[in-house]
Amino acid sequence: MAQDKKNQEKKYNFNLLYIIIIAFILSALYLNLTRKTEIEPSVEVNYSSFLSQTQGGEVASLTFYDNRIEILLKDGQKEYTQRENQATVQEILNEIPLAKRQGLEINIDDNSNTFWKEIFISVFPFILVIGFLLLLMRHAQNSNNQAISFGNSRARIFDKEKDKKVGFKDVAGSKEAKEELVEIVDFLKNPSKYTVIGAKIPKGVLLIGSPGTGKTLLARAIAGEADVPFFSISGSEFVEMFVGVGASRVRDLFKKAKRNAPCIIFIDEIDAVGRHRGAGMGGGHDEREQTLNQILTEMDGFEINDNVIVIAATNRPDVLDPALLRPGRFDRRVTVDLPGLEERKEILEVHSRNKPLDKDVDLFLIARHTPGFSGADLENAMNEAAILTAKNNKKKISEKDIEQAIEKVMMGPERKSKIISEKEKKITAYHEVGHAIVGHSLPNCDPVQKISIISRGMALGVTWFLPEQDYVLYSRSKFEDELSSLLGGYVAEEIIFKETTTGPSNDLERATQIAKNMVTRYAMSPLGLTIFGKRNEEIFLGKDFAHTKDYSEKSAEEIDKYVQSILEKAYKKTKEILLKNKDKLIEIAEDLIKKETLTREEFLKYFSVKKIVSAK
Numbered sequence: 001m002a003q004d005k006k007n008q009e010k011k012y013n014f015n016l017l018y019i020i021i022i023a024f025i026l027s028a029l030y031l032n033l034t035r036k037t038e039i040e041p042s043v044e045v046n047y048s049s050f051l052s053q054t055q056g057g058e059v060a061s062l063t064f065y066d067n068r069i070e071i072l073l074k075d076g077q078k079e080y081t082q083r084e085n086q087a088t089v090q091e092i093l094n095e096i097p098l099a100k101r102q103g104l105e106i107n108i109d110d111n112s113n114t115f116w117k118e119i120f121i122s123v124f125p126f127i128l129v130i131g132f133l134l135l136l137m138r139h140a141q142n143s144n145n146q147a148i149s150f151g152n153s154r155a156r157i158f159d160k161e162k163d164k165k166v167g168f169k170d171v172a173g174s175k176e177a178k179e180e181l182v183e184i185v186d187f188l189k190n191p192s193k194y195t196v197i198g199a200k201i202p203k204g205v206l207l208i209g210s211p212g213t214g215k216t217l218l219a220r221a222i223a224g225e226a227d228v229p230f231f232s233i234s235g236s237e238f239v240e241m242f243v244g245v246g247a248s249r250v251r252d253l254f255k256k257a258k259r260n261a262p263c264i265i266f267i268d269e270i271d272a273v274g275r276h277r278g279a280g281m282g283g284g285h286d287e288r289e290q291t292l293n294q295i296l297t298e299m300d301g302f303e304i305n306d307n308v309i310v311i312a313a314t315n316r317p318d319v320l321d322p323a324l325l326r327p328g329r330f331d332r333r334v335t336v337d338l339p340g341l342e343e344r345k346e347i348l349e350v351h352s353r354n355k356p357l358d359k360d361v362d363l364f365l366i367a368r369h370t371p372g373f374s375g376a377d378l379e380n381a382m383n384e385a386a387i388l389t390a391k392n393n394k395k396k397i398s399e400k401d402i403e404q405a406i407e408k409v410m411m412g413p414e415r416k417s418k419i420i421s422e423k424e425k426k427i428t429a430y431h432e433v434g435h436a437i438v439g440h441s442l443p444n445c446d447p448v449q450k451i452s453i454i455s456r457g458m459a460l461g462v463t464w465f466l467p468e469q470d471y472v473l474y475s476r477s478k479f480e481d482e483l484s485s486l487l488g489g490y491v492a493e494e495i496i497f498k499e500t501t502t503g504p505s506n507d508l509e510r511a512t513q514i515a516k517n518m519v520t521r522y523a524m525s526p527l528g529l530t531i532f533g534k535r536n537e538e539i540f541l542g543k544d545f546a547h548t549k550d551y552s553e554k555s556a557e558e559i560d561k562y563v564q565s566i567l568e569k570a571y572k573k574t575k576e577i578l579l580k581n582k583d584k585l586i587e588i589a590e591d592l593i594k595k596e597t598l599t600r601e602e603f604l605k606y607f608s609v610k611k612i613v614s615a616k
Contacts (some may be wrong), residue, residue, distance in 0.1 A: 002124075004288050004581030008245050009521075012033050019320050025181075029489035034261075036300070042432075043077070043078065043079045043080070043082055044079065044081065045071070045079050046080065047080065047081050048530065049081070049097070049309075050069065050079075051095060053071070053073070053269065054096050055096060055097060056073060056105070056408075058072060058073055058081060059071055059074070059075060059104060059105070060072050060074045060104075060105060060475075061104065061105035062104065062105070062107065063107040063108075063555065064083075064089050064092075064106075064107065064108045066081060067083055068081065068082055069081050069082075069083060069092070069455070077125040077492070085184065086327075087546070088109060089106075091108070091364070092435075093114040098353045098558045103139075104107075105498075109473050110399060113464075115274060116367040120185075120207040126137075129608075130159045133328070140368050149317075154337045156231055157230065157231050157256075157260075158312070162563075165224045165570065166217065166220045166221050166223075166224045167221055167224045168221050168225055169219050170217070170221060170341075170350065171214055171217050171218055172212060172216070172343065172346035172347040172349065172350040172375070172376065173339040173340075173346055173347050174213070174218060174336055174337075174339070174343070174345070174575065175343070177207075177334050177335070177347045178218070178221075178338050180332070180334050181205070181218065181221075181334065182223055183201070184200060184201070184202075184205060184222055184226075184309060185202040185222055185225045187228045187309075188228050188264075188307065188309065189369055191307055191338045194478075196218070198205055199218060200336050201309070202310065202331050202332040203299055203310060203328060203330075203331070204299060204309070204310040204311070204312065204324075204329050204330035204331065204332070205309065205311045205312070205330065205332045205333075205334060206270075206312050206313075206314065206320075206325070206330040206332070206333045206334070207311065207313040207314075207334050207338065208313075208314060208315070208317045208333055208334065208335050209313075209315060209335060209337060209338075209339055210315055210316055210337075210374060211374065211376070211540060212375060212376030212377060213336045213337065213375060213376075214337060214372050214375045214376075215268075215313035215336050215553070216224055216232075216266070216268055216372075217375075218336065219232075219266040219311045219313065220232075220266065222264060222311065223264045223266075226262070226264075228262050228263050228264060229257075229260045229264070230262040230263065230266065230393065231253065231256065231257055231260075231263065231264065231265045231266065232263050232268070233253065233265075233266070233267055233268070234267075234269055234272070235267055235268065235269045235270045235272030235273045235274065236269065236272040237249075238271070238272075238273050238291045239248060239287055239288055241292055242355070245537045246287055246288070246290060246291030246294070247291055247293070247294035247355050248288045249291075249561055250291060250294040250295050250298060251294060253265065254308070256459075257308045258308060259397065261307045261308050261317030262307030262309075263307075263308055264308075264309050264310075264311055264589050265308065265309070265310045265311070266310075266311045266312070266313070267310065267311070267312040267313070267320045268312075268313050269280040269313065269314065270312035270313065270314050270320070270324075271314045271315075271319055271320060272288075273288050273291045273292050273295070273311075273325050273526075274292055274295070274320050274321055275288070275319045275321060276319060276320075276321050276322075277289050277292065277321055277323075278539060290583060292321060293324070295324075296323055296329065298540075299328070299329045300328065300329075307458040312328040312330060315428075317333070323574065326432050333514060338372060338373070338374055338470075339374070339375060339378075340366075340470055341364075341367055341368065341371075341469075341470065344367035344378060345363050345366075345367040346368055346374060347365050347378045347379075348363045348366060348367060348378055348382065349363060349381040350380045351378060351383075352382055355382065355385075355386050355397055356395065357396060357397050358396040358397060358398040358399065360398060360399050361397065361398065361399045361402065362399065362546050365399075366399070366402055366403075368466075368468075369403070369406060369449070370406060371465060371467045371469075371470050371471075372470075373409075376411060381402065381405045381409045382402070382405070383405075384405035384409060385401045385402040385404070386407035388401050388404060388405055390400050391614065403446065407456075407464070409461065410464075411456040411459070411462050411464075412456045412457030412458065413457075413459060414454050414455070414456055414600075415454070415455040415457075416458065418455045420455070424592060425458065426499065426589075426593060427493060427501060427502065427503065428453045428460045429453050429461070429505055429590075429592045429593045430492045430497075430503070430585065430589045431461065431489035431490075431492055431493055431497050432451050432452070432453060432461045432462065432463045432489065432495060432592070433451065433490045433497070433577060433585055433588045433589040433592060434488035434490075434491060434492025434493070434585065435463040435485055435488040435489050435492075436451050436463050436482050436488070436493075436588070436603060437488065437577065437581055437584060437585055438487075438488035438574050438578065439465055439481075439484050439488065440576050440603075441482070441577050441581070442484060442485065442577075443484070443498060444469065444475075444477050444478045444480075444481035444508070445465065445481050445482065445484075445601070446465035446466055446467045447466055447468065448463065448464070448465060448466075448600060448603050449464045449465060449466035450463075450464040450597065450598065450599055451463050451464075451592060451597070451598045451599065452464075452596065452598075453592060453593070453596055453597075454596055454597060455593075459506075460503065465485075466600075468501030476524045477517070479514055479518055479524070480537075480569070480570060482509050482514065482568075483514055483515065483566070483567065483570035484573045484574045484577070485574075486507045486508075486510055486511040486514075486570075487507065487508075487511060487567075487570055487571055487574045488574055488578065489503065489504050489507055489531070490504035490507060491509065491571065491575050491578055492578055492585060494575075495575070495578055495579065495582065495585075496585070496586075496589075510566065511567060511570070514530065515563045516559075518563075518566060519559050519562045519563050519566070520532040520533050520559060521530070521533075524564040525566070527555075527558060527559070530551075532550070532551045532555065532559060533549060533550065534550050549594060584606055584607075587606065588603070588606055600610055
């Protein structure tokens with residue numbers, strides 16, 4: 001196809017050049033014939049005769065052209081002579097006596113052009129018109145070609161020779177997911193092993209997990225291990241503004257896949273086209289539904305010996321159409337969770353292979369400091385650490401560099417240039433120390449890792465709590481202690497400054513949401529075992545629209561009552577802790593104002609002699 005396009009371009013270029021040459025020759029012949037008839041007089045005289053006639057007073061007028069002089073005698077006869085040595089008009093007139101020049105009419109042809117200029121002026125309009133017509137013809141043909149190719153698949157096929165081959169060894173963590181996917185690899189390598197006994201390999205595999213957990217990398221690893229072609233496309237690339245394009249691209253993609261079988265088709269973010277049908281607020285979803293229907297049809301059309309496996313990835317399995325998930329389509333679902341402690345260590349080892357680490361770097365300790373991080377987050381943190389090391393002109397990445405990079409990923413870069421007043425700095429210090437003291441005093445709060453009043457992102461300060469483990473389940477006592485810790489900043493401002501600021505707004509928002517969830521979602525209130533509020537986030541619906549109020553106004557009043565009761569209980573506990581430890585609050589806050597940052601060790605020194613007073 002590319003060769004045909006090149007041949008067409010050569011043909012157009014040849015035709016254009018051919019037409020220009022013909023137009024040039026015809027114009028030259030035309031000008032050559034017409035110039036003599038238009039400007040050449042009938043009689044030519046030599047330059048000496050011309051001067052004699054002029055000096056004798058026989059000439060009525062002279063007209064100067066580029067290379068000749070036209071002479072009109074007083075008796076009406078026309079003659080011409082050549083301009084010798086391209087002499088200027090003034091030089092020629094100087095040879096005529098002044099007395100004879102007074103009655104002589106002198107004309108200079110300003111429009112006189114050279115032969116080649118006249119050719120250009122004559123030919124250029126023809127070239128312009130012809131070129132414009134050829135451009136229109138080419139554009140029309142390209143438009144036709146584009147219309148034909150518009151429905152072609154946009155899938156990218158990874159070249160085994162050019163693209164870096166990825167295997168399971170490059171995918172750290174996700175042990176359970178890899179174990180399930182090994183069967184897919186074995187089928188692609190040895191399909192007869194399964195088909196001979198009547199086994200059917202899943203036509204589709206759905207990878208479910210949070211963003212950055214390595215779903216795309218796992219799909220490429222399957223193709224790399226099986227050594228088969230890998231077609232990759234995003235769900236959003238199917239749908240365009242023209243009706244029918246999505247379905248056409250699906251047909252073309254599956255046709256290419258069957259020609260290259262055995263192979264893998266990977267559809268990233270399939271929820272872009274695979275959401276519940278009929279859930280939209282209007283008709284704009286029809287094209288998406290046609291695309292989804294075509295995907296279902298193509299997957300149903302696979303034969304046992306096609307050896308084409310469709311792998312899709314999503315972080316919203318709840319919005320997918322049930323038809324996609326039935327047996328025979330995406331009937332195998334593989335969950336790719338956030339990595340645990342050991343898996344985070346393995347991921348850090350993978351991303352530090354090409355980075356020189358200092359001897360003091362303990363990847364296991366760094367893994368402990370990063371609960372809730374995805375594989376992409378860890379990769380980003382190691383990259384930020386390498387950038388920071390290079391910025392500081394160091395040869396090796398230290399543990400301190402990695403910790404600073406983690407803080408940057410979690411809380412944003414430090415804004416040391418932001419100027420705040422001493423009063424605001426003092427309020428921020430007491431606010432953050434309030435969080436730390438309350439969190440340190442309660443058994444279900446995570447240990448304090450660092451306190452800082454250096455502005456990061458939108459926050460003026462931050463108290464960083466480091467979980468000792470990855471949490472899956474949360475108890476009521478855990479939530480209650482978290483609420484008290486969140487209210488620590490608000491209460492500290494109230495105790496020290498006798499009034500509060502806008503600083504705790506985010507803390508209050510988070511505390512309110514936790515309390516609401518305790519009442520409406522987790523049945524942690526006297527209202528009983530009822531779950532209040534139905535959550536169905538359908539396509540094109542925002543979360544506010546998706547939250548259905550399925551309870552009465554009286555129940556709503558009871559919910560508000562118990563939410564307020566939970567918050568008041570946490571407030572009282574927080575205030576009791578901070579009043580009993582007011583001296584510690586002031587001492588630590590004043591030290592924080594001077595140092596701007598307190599590490600875990602510096603914070604714990606204040607409680608090494610006398611244990612902090614709990615509210616119990």
